[in-house]
Amino acid sequence: MAILVSLGVLSGCATHRSVDELPPMPAAEPSVDDMDLANGMDEPAPVETAPVAATDNEDLWIRLRAGYGLDLSVENDRIRVQRDWYARHPKYFQRVTTRSERYLHYIVEQAEQRDMPLELALLPIVESAFDPFAYSHGRAAGPWQFIPSTGDYFGLHRTWWEDQRRDVMKSTNAALDYLQKLANRFDGDWLLALASYNAGGGTVSRAIRKNEEAGKPTDFWNLKLPRETTAYVPKLIAIAQIVKDPEAYNVPLQPIRNEPYFAQVNTGGQIDLAQAAKLADISIEELYLLNPSYNRWATSPDGPHNLLVPVDRAEAFSTALAELPADQRMQWARYEIRPGDNLGAIARRYRTTPEVLRSINHLKNNTIIAGRTLLIPGPAAGKDTYTLSAESRLADNQNRQRDGRQKLSHTVRSGDTLWEISRQYKVGVKELARWNNMAPGDSLKIGQTLAVWTKGSSATATAATSRSDSNMVRQVRYSVRNGDSLYAIADRFNVSVNDIRSWNSKVASKRYIQPGQRLTLYVDIHQSY
Template identity: 65%
Template sequence: MGGCALKPAVDDLDPMPAATELTPDPIIISGYPESVPEAPPVSDVDLWGRVRNGFALDLEVENARIVAQRNWYSRHPAYLTRISSRAERYLHHIVEQAEARGMPLELVLLPVVESAFDPFAYSHGRASGPWQFIPSTGKHFGLEQDWWADQRRDIVASTEAALTYLQQLANRFDGDWLLALASYNAGAGNVSRAITRNRNAGKPTDYWSLQLPRETMAYVPKLLALAQIVRDPEQFGLDIPAIADEPYFTSIDVGGQIDLAQAAEMADISLEELYLLNPAFNRWATSPNGPHRLLIPVSHADRFAERISALPPEQRMRWQRYSIRPGDNLIAIARAHDTTPAVLREINHLRGNTIVAGRTLLIPQPSRDPGSYSLSADARLDARQNRAISGRRQLAHQVASGETLWEIARRYRVGVRELAAWNQMAPGDTLRVGQQLAVWTEQSATAAPASRPDMVRRVHYSVRRGDSLYAIANRFNVSVNQISAWNKINGQRYLQPGQQLTLYVDIRDAP
């Protein structure tokens, strides 16, 4: 990997003097539901005890940087309770994988520092998932990222990638795990250059002696402080809820693409629980390209495996047959049905974007209303955009050609990182023409598009038989041109029953 860091520094979201204060969540937490896992395993043995037995780093070291981090945890006991609840689904698997590699089990606590064990965490540096991979490093380690799924959030795949990367870093620094951890945060090249500077100046080259980026100076102490607390929580007046030392989930081969709502019903678990165990999926179904597996709670696995094996392949997805009309194009059809041209090409065995009027396209359709898939990428974005902020009002901004986040933020007098966070983006992400952004301005702010009232909400509307653009526009007090622009459709075209439309509606005018 050379000097390629997993992610750029993100600690400046919440500035922290390295020796005085801890900021454990330098990320954008994207609507993680604080719910108790549905099917906790039953065990009298606490997994934390197994973790303690595998500690191998020097936890006797004591300095101001570690004490500052430890003091923060001591002042915020609810944080550890919340983290333990989140970790309950994932920690046993991570422990098993680290043990199998003979790695120090302090490393299994790294997702606490990286993401607070939120698989949907996304940083302003474009890092995603429990181990916070940036796109390029994720791809280097085989974590695929496409419209259907982002394997940086996949618990099994991202854990394998992270542990492999950490072991490579440790090997590079002759087994020094503190230098490996610093490299995971800042990049091995930055750490190597810091070592060279110290060596040339006749100074020690251990982690504690290096001058590294501010976040990295606090990063390793955060992990060591957490490990000290896990080793002996009573010493610091803390209590860490027990986690059963039993597998929480098992992997089931589903043989092909399947609607997630249908899979949840077959497993007798909630759709939310299925997403939390399989957070890589962006949409309402698994990826057609695989891997064709689902993580299912152990207590529900046998039932699910039996039912999935008896389900005919053609019943695992709901399909719509779309008759191509003169003037249609693949891009417009894909947008109107919340999919992509690539998906339509793959499903319909098309070599390019050329389609022929009169022929039929197969289009995948969710079995439930889109709003039911509460942790899909669209639903999480909708929840994030509409999360009320005290003292601010919400405005909607439609991205025009050539606009940047910086220009839009300046127009509304808000911060670029704020604007990105409200829309589940990173400041460096590319904007799309027509993209709808939520902007939370100060109550006194006046800069806003006149055509976009406050209290705007995104509405998913399923076209009914007999509907027309005019009728829908009249019902929601918007214009036909607005509906056409929001959905990239020709206002003169006929609508199809079941077609999904996205509307931006003033909730005071909603029917």
């Protein structure tokens, strides 16, 4: 197995769309943990490591300061407000900078190779507090907070298995590519590039044109930009000023070794993450934090087949992979298709999706034939093992105790929206989305379970729950269309063919259905159709 130490190049853009047309990428709001910490809660004890000597060769912060390229001497109220906030919350600052230890060396290295100001390596503090699982109100994800469309532009693919916007190496290279394009667009003005990263290049260009027409200066400090953007650039400058001289602001800065934290190992194919963590002799939490793009219990079957592991574990991990029998990489179930089965129901039973089953079993569509066998992937360990999978992170967030609130569960029905659900329970849309690891603009799926933390009384909560749980099985009158079959209808509504026959006596005795024929279906709204 090949080992590549902390190096990666992003291939070309996924589209010919102009960089000026890319929409804003709003930064994530601080997590509950981060805000609790900022408000005085104790930070968990950091992992003990050998002390780092304060020399150019051994402390990454010294190397980073040496590569500064922005004007940090500028002083104004916008910068001062941000700097004072960080200075008043030193534990928060320590938390996010310590959290950066896994990733910062790689980012610094890539920015140096591009001859970019190394203050840019601190931008994930502004964007995500170096939380690789951060997800913002604008549907942005990962340490650099790429929204879906901009992620697509830079080739950061999203599938059921993974979201490459969270990939440490790929998202870093994409972000630096984007920042360089923006800097080129604004003739090397990095403050305008940073503002454009947050607000969109078109927004900044329009603000510049407006100032030009009014005879006003066109530098960042004189532009009228969205409120978030006017604070965004000052945040980065304030952070860079504190990192430059932490003692002056009484903010502790944990030394970081000036050496690669991780190495990239070619796994040679899909592998269960619990198995990989065992082979690398690291915790599965550490493996997820280095490989946060993976949503599930395993790497993507489509590749590329790489995992990041601590650099001192890479060689042993590579050797262990080479010795691992092929049938121990993943756990597979073999399911014999029975009459009346449909792919959607089988996928739900095994906690996967029809798309995954189609891909693995080389199916062109959802049509399956009784008597044949489906190969179904599954976790090798209990689901509680995969503590940072998307499913586990959602469960942890939904069940996190909120003082003074009572948790309810709402099952999404046809026509539901986050706005309507928030009105029903008298909670905020942003709150509701945040409790469920969503953004307010995300779409809902019928049958999806949402956690609602309401301030209402028990009686109010019971009434709301009763409204949301009523009519869990709904009668649907369906008119058969050209090309329909019982199997297609069963798959669409997540019921079985036998159920349809039992509900419709005229169908039970006939082999075929006819266009225009009316069928009665009883649809469980907990299921997605």
